[in-house]
Amino acid sequence: MTRTYWAAGTAVLLALLFAVAATVASASGDGDGDGDGGSRTTARAPGLYSADAGFARDMAVHHQQAVEMSFIVRDRTQDEPVRGLAYDIANTQANQRGMLLGWLDLWGLPKVVAGEPPMSWMGSADGHGGHAGHAMGGSGMSGHDMAGHDMAGGDMAGHDMGGAAAKPGALMPGMATKEELAQLGAAEGRDAEVLYLQLMTDHHKGGVAMAQGCAKECETPAERALARGMVEAQQSELALMADMLKQRGAAPRG
Incomplete structure (x- = not known):
């Protein structure tokens, strides 16, 4: 278990270091990586x-x-193993989130786009993901509720998005519903541990599918590298969480 968890953390760290270096190179104008600094x-x-x-x-x-x-x-x-895992997931994903939002700033792009359904970028060779055909009737709702709450009208709930399905009431594949978040907040002890591990297992599975999509479709080398690091790290954590659930007499859902 320790080796698996160490490998997950190492993969994320390497991806973050590579992504930072590539972002700096891109911002400084040496985006092709040949070191001449003058080709672009x-x-x-x-x-x-x-x-x-x-x-x-x-x-x-x-x-x-x-x-x-x-x-x-x-x-x-x-429980220290669960608390330690939770701390590391929070720390890692908060750092990665900051990097993703930083890239949007670097590119001069908004962090929220009105009318853009979640995951509309997946599954399209031209990188548009069929956005125009999925606009939500000019509602101006991006669906990006930061707590993972239901989208307006629940239009995307249960639909197939890039090969992964979001359950009813969830914004994107793997994300918890507001009811599940409330259940986690009300649980204690072993019940909280098991529910967290189950919810995070679902969350990681959805995240892996999204990161695999970026690794295939994104064009920015640093972002592809980060996505591949996410896949490797979260797959390692999935194995770790399966073991932790088994130790508590439980199993992943579904």
Whole structure:
């Protein structure tokens, strides 16, 4: 278990270090990585509805709920392995979220786009993810509720988005509903530990699917590297959480 968890943390750290270095190189004008500093004066920013921008916006929201759930469970149990896992997930995903939002700032792109359904960037070769065909009737609702609450009208709930389905009442695949967050906040001890591990398992599965989508479709090398690091780290944590659930006489849901 210790080796698995160490590997997950190492993968994330390496991805973060590479992403920071690549971002600095891109911002300084040496975006092609050949070191000459003169072949391109600036790196071309991704488009508003590109996979790069869409992943950054959606994963920032996805990560925010993981941070929220992790802080909740730290107040609901005294179990050190669960509290330690929760702390590391919160710390890692808060840092990654800051990086994703920082890229949006660097690219001069908004963090929320009115009318953009979650994960509309996935599954399209041109990086637009069929956005125009999925606009929500000019409602002006992005659906990016930071607590993972239901979208206006629940239009996307249960629909297939990029090969992964969001359950009714959840914003994106793997995300918890507001009812599940309330259950976690009311649970204590072993019940809180098991529910957190189950919810975070679902959350990581959805996050892995999203990160795999970016690793395939995003064009920014640093972002692809971060996405691949997310996949490796979260898959390792999935194995760890399965073991922790088994130790508590429980199992992942579904």
